[in-house]
Amino acid sequence: MPISLFGYDPKSRVEDSIGSACNFKHTFGGNADDFGIRYTDAPLPLHLVYRLDLSDPLIPLDLPNLSFLSLLYCFNYDSTCCYQVISDTEVRLITPGEQECFFPPWEAPEAFSLEKTSFSAKRYDPTRADDVMDWKGVYGWDELSEDQRKIALDLASERTFLTREDGPDDDWTYADVIRSMYHPPFSQSRPYHSCGNPDCNDDRLRVIALQHNVVSAELIWPGKHIQTIWEMCEGCQCIVASNQCG
Ligand SMILES: [Zn+2]
Structure with missing residues (x-):
């Protein structure tokens, strides 16, 4: 089940292939502790889904203060979360707050099995x-x-x-x-989340990543046809992770 990463300047798309190695240190799954990732303001840990090596020129994200970007999901919480990647090793959970927790969508394992992955560019022509x-x-x-x-x-x-x-x-x-x-590839609608950061006055969120093309060998939602979506606020670079039924 690949993940697509989206660039906007210019509009571009790359897709990964789990299990294939490359010269960069992209990974799927794994235990956040093993990468030294610490969570702030999170009563329960988030799940590490992807760790993107930002030195790969194919990754269409401009985050000069980071070497790696963690794509996390809130399997220990409700269905949507907002977090801020402060450094390669520190992530601050912004929402949900503690009182909103504890409606897990399923009993996810503590960590998904660690795999190498690599990205390749896919055609996207906005005039076709x-x-x-x-x-x-x-x-x-x-x-x-x-x-x-x-x-x-x-x-x-x-x-x-x-x-x-x-x-x-x-x-x-x-x-x-x-x-x-009509908003393909989203199965329900284009996501319209707000930035959850109370210190941010910007509210322009762009979809930066989508795990889609659900297959029976689903890796993070076993037996369920679900798309996982990551949006990033253009103002503060906070990430909103959510899902849609596929
Ligand atoms: Zn923001």
Whole structure:
């Protein structure tokens, strides 16, 4: 089950292949303690899902104060959490607070088995309808020409049961419905979380990573078809981790 990482300047996507090694120290799973990662303000530990080696030029994240970025998930808590990666070894949990804990989605193991992984670049052209309609929920479709927009709507009609009648008003066109209601690859909708950092006045969150293409050999949600999503606040670089049913 690969993870996609998304870049925005320019729009780009890389995908990993768990089990394959490379010259960089990317890992899936593993025990956070073994990497020296300490949690602040977290009554229960988060789960380490990925540890990204930011020296890899394929990783589309600009975080000059970090060498590694931990993608964590809150299996010991409710379904969404916000955390701040302060250094390579310190992570501060911002939400949920202690009183909101203890509704674990499943009895996850203490740590997922450690694997090497590596990334490769995947094509994404924001002017091509087929690329855009695979990832519209991440990047939108604003760069499509009029002709490509028509192809995009044809693709949508093949891939979704949405019709013009699904719009909230009679004057909605089919294009309005697809623009507002069709957000692949997200199975439910484009995530619209707020930054959980009370000291942050910014609220622009971008999806930076998505674990998707759920298969039966699911690694972190066994037997469940669930997408795991990481968004980053552009203002304070806090990360919001959430999930959607796949
Ligand atoms: Zn923020």
